Amino acid sequence: MSKQMLTGSFQLMKSLNRSAILNIIREQGPISRADIAKLTKLTPPTVSNLVKELLDTGIIIETYQGESSGGRKPTMLDINSERFYVIGLDIGSYQIKAVLANLNGFIVKKASFSIPTPINNDRLLSLMIQAVHHMKEGIDDTESRMIGIGVGMHGIIDVDNGESLFAPNLNLYNIPIQKTLEKEFDILIKVENDVRAMALGERWFGNGHGTDSLVCINIGRGIGAGIIMDGKLFHGHNFISGEIGHMTIDIDGPKCSCGNYGCLQTLASGPAIARKAKTEIGLGHPSILTQLVGGDLGNITGETVYEAAAQGDPLSVSILSQAGRYIGIGLTNIIHLINPKRIIIGGGVSNAGSLILESIQDTIYQRALTASAKQTEIMLSKLGEDATALGAVTLILEELFATTSNA
Amino acid sequence: MSKQMLTGSFQLMKSLNRSAILNIIREQGPISRADIAKLTKLTPPTVSNLVKELLDTGIIIETYQGESSGGRKPTMLDINSERFYVIGLDIGSYQIKAVLANLNGFIVKKASFSIPTPINNDRLLSLMIQAVHHMKEGIDDTESRMIGIGVGMHGIIDVDNGESLFAPNLNLYNIPIQKTLEKEFDILIKVENDVRAMALGERWFGNGHGTDSLVCINIGRGIGAGIIMDGKLFHGHNFISGEIGHMTIDIDGPKCSCGNYGCLQTLASGPAIARKAKTEIGLGHPSILTQLVGGDLGNITGETVYEAAAQGDPLSVSILSQAGRYIGIGLTNIIHLINPKRIIIGGGVSNAGSLILESIQDTIYQRALTASAKQTEIMLSKLGEDATALGAVTLILEELFATTSNA
DNA sequence: GTCGTTTAGTTTATAATTTAAATTAAAAAA
DNA sequence: TTTTTTAATTTAAATTATAAACTAAACGAC
Structure with missing residues (x-):
């Protein structure tokens, strides 16, 4: 009670x-x-x-x-930063990324392991174990220098038990990650949702440094948020906080896979941007995208749109600007609800860099109610691709520096 | 740092x-x-x-x-609940409501003081002082039994300094409430935003009992939220968290006073409901509302619409149901972002009771993504009119039970 | 009804730490 | 060289919790 x-x-x-x-x-x-x-x-x-x-x-x-x-x-x-090591695993939809970092967050070693399909719980767990062993290889005195293993994974994570309750992109349920890794390695294990790990990572080693009140947004296939408030990572009552991909922004907007209409994710995710580009080109809008993908519009992805925009393609620039506007509206809703000091944008879309950031910032500045809301700092991720893996490392560091196991 | x-x-x-x-x-x-x-x-x-x-x-x-x-x-x-007293003040747009409560949250004495217009900082502060004196009158041994004075006030409150930075409905700025009351009464003073105080009040004495993760919504002239997460009241970086009245829900919706379009507040607040009723009747829709206000449509308010709906008026029922749907969409956004265990709805609209609650619940059940999100508990305020004043009392109780001043 | 047993609460002695005061160490300034 | 200053350690005292023993008071069994 x-x-x-x-x-x-x-x-x-x-x-x-x-x-x-x-x-x-x-x-x-x-x-x-x-x-x-x-x-x-x-x-x-x-x-x-x-x-x-x-x-x-x-x-x-x-x-x-x-x-x-x-x-x-x-x-x-x-x-004594160089003396100890932490392993961080980023379990994505297609691959496991593993890093070995010291206490400074400096990555000493890095590797990726692709996840075969179909996959089941046991096979995924074996792959994770294999990744950890690979990280430990060739490190002197590994038993005494290894402090723990952090895992950042998409989906719903029960952090108390270190269990993935549901991993939608892999279609797996109830994966006992912590229990399994503890049994294999007998070391501190922490498991966390990927975006939340990202938020921690940015706070310790990225653009979230020195902030107590931070929201980290991950925009890729879906859109998620990791929330740090008053210095503490927030999970929500059922570990599902930060599900902003399905925030309703346009009640009469396009239909989303979730069944509702006008979700942020259908308007501004990587796939949404690609879809918009295909539609517009299909309607006859000229764009260098057509050449970039060798004429096959099916090859258009978020990334190719960023590329085209970077080369000055007007259609792509306009699509990104529109996506930025939608994201800006979503972020304004977040600002009004939880009023963070800073918002950090990561994931695939952040590769579009200032092309999309400016549009986001303009939208927020225009729509936010008060002067202080307008002043919310919007930044791109500093850690980029490594954000989740480093965030996973940070899970262990937080533990290490929080309680210092008493002798 | x-x-x-x-x-x-x-x-x-x-x-x-x-x-x-x-x-x-x-x-x-x-x-x-x-x-x-x-x-x-x-x-x-x-x-x-x-x-x-x-x-x-x-x-x-x-x-x-x-x-x-x-x-x-x-x-x-x-x-020893009966032994001590706390005074709670609810500073609204039109009146100050004062209560004297014991440590059980039992209200021993209650009074209201209307706020004259125009008003300035000093006059408002004098009125507050007068209200407190009135509460202390006739109480035995008041000096030793009075623990503190809590203040719940609309607008932006700097809780660290107990100062109202901005009270929009009174158009006042930088009111040094805590400093002034401390000087006058030399006792513990706490000041908090009204909705946040409400949330605390519901947590201690109302329908938030036993929950660590709670959002309290106040729907009246505007719409605000008080957020309690992991047992702690949340303020945001600039004390402006919970501003959900201007959450964009329908990007192409009606224009709001803030300049944006489709804000929750323009769709589902008390005035929005009244406006909708007037428009529909003006368009020829029959309704018993016309009789209820004696033929003068200008007299229609949110309250009259609830009344008409309670009497079975189809137009009013439909308007409330529509408002409930918008609120449900807003709450679904909140559920997806911060995933509270329970949401409590208070303020004027809660008088519409189950008429609007069902529509809200249905909308959330239909739109929420996951089973656990669907199970978020939606309830009406238990404290009703007294929620903010009792919440103000709770500010002092939290302090009392948190730290127990060491001798 | 006495005696053992159980539960509540207090007293006494001990241990773990922090704090205060004094002391040593080592360098700069006069 | 002497004095002063800052850093760090040693020693003694103070605070508080814990452990163990004890007293208080009730029940139950014979």
Whole structure:
């Protein structure tokens, strides 16, 4: 009933302080014990003791002697980023992308594994296990340096149990990812929806840096949103928050696969953009797209439209601008409902770059109600293709820096 | 930068435990010390010590000897609800409603004060002060029994400073409510947006009970939402979250006062319903509304339409059903974006009761994507007219039960 | 009705930590 | 060289929770 009674104990007290110190080092490092004491308002002995523990675990190191400011030189502490590794898996519709990253989010190794069709739960899980083994290969001392495995996957994820409840693009249900990987690797495993992982990734290593209130939009085949509010990733009551692809924007618009009309996804997703281009060309609109796809209109995709637009094709530019307008309307609805500080746009459409971004920004500026709503920052993803995989890595980092397992 | 470093200390440890105990008593009381120890996993001496402190403050009392279950009878502890009072103010467009409530949310005294026009900041503040004085009159030992004053007000509220940044219906800016009331009454003051206060009120004392994930919709002149997620009230980056009145639903719909087209508010607010009725009657549609307003169509309001519908007037029923459909579409967008467990509908429109609720529920059931989205619970406000004022009271209660000022 | 058993709650002693004060370390400034 | 300043550690004290023992009070069995 009443969630989780948080009671105080010596353990908790110590754990809070240890995390506070660790996070100060991560955010402000290299930094001296004395400065940590000032920032945390803990006393020097407390800081020294906890720093000693953190040094013992290897998570931080003493780096160099800092400049004196009139007295003894401070010993600078920093995260021992290169020492540890995290594996991130991005389970998409067609492939698994695996990355091996250090604590800085620096990708040391990367590989992709295509998902065969048809696929079932066991085969997908085997493929994931195989991907992890491949990442671990050739790494020294892998058992002691590997902290965890994060998984970002499309569809509905029960994050409490690390289970994919439904993966529409693979048509799979109830995949026990966390349980299976834990059994195989006996290490920290976290599973999260892909867009939400993206949002975390952008917050830690991308354009979401330094923001507590962030929405990350993924526009590709579908449209989804990952929401970080007051510093916390939001899931919703049934892990289905962020389903903005089927936001009704035009009650009399084109019919969507979901049965309703005028969903954002039928107006502004990658396939929607491609469809629009085909229709217009079919109606006789001239476009260099025809040449780009060698005359076969069936080959037109979102990507080819971006390409044509980048080359100045007026039809493509106009289609992207129109899509940007629809996205802008959808984002304005989001801004009015949850008022984030920043919105980051990722996924395939973000490759269209400023071509679509400007249209989005203009629409929001024009439609938002208040000055502060108009000032919502709209940016493109910094992490691009790697956003979900790095986000998966971040799942583990959040855990690592949040609680610092007490000895 | 890094928000607020939460560091552990003896004080914090104790404070957490004291709150845990206090909240257990509130949620599960009357309850014995022994059971509190079991539920919190604290040891019996710790519980006894903290209970002693809480008894000293007067916030809890020993009530009766419970039934023995084979040994010594337990002494039951409960919140001393009748002992303390909180004042809640609901600052609307036309009047200030004031309530005096005990810790159970039971309203002991109620009064309204109409707001003269024109009004300015100082005059409004004086009126609020007057309302509070009126509430305190005739109460014994008021200084020691009064815990705080909560204020729920329409418009944009900076809750950190307790200031109304903008109150559109009164056309006032930057009203220093908290500062002014603190100076006058030297007591805990909290200020919050009206819909958000409503949401809190419903969560504590209304149909939001027991839910961690709740959206409360206020449909009257405008349409606003108060969002509680993962147990926490959400404000947005600029305190403007929940502005759903201007959610675009029909891109080619009627023009809204905000300049855009097809905003939810132009389709389903009280005035929108009234306008629709007038138009239809003007076009020759027969309706008992004409008699209800004595032939003067200018007198038609949302309320008269509900009344006519309740009497079975086909036009009114149809208009309400249509409005319900629009609201249902808006709510479906909200469900897909933030996936609350429950949505509570309050404000003037909720007086239409099941007439509109069914239409809303049907629309959501029809349009929601997944089974869990379809199962979102849609309910009418339980607190009705008093929702905001009681919500204002709740602002103080949240504070009281969250942190329990340490001695 | 006495005696053992069970449950409630308190007392006493101990342990885990943080905090405060004093001390050592090391460098810059005078 | 001496003094001052800043960094970090050591030592002692304070705060609070926990563990273990104890008292209180009721029930049930014989």
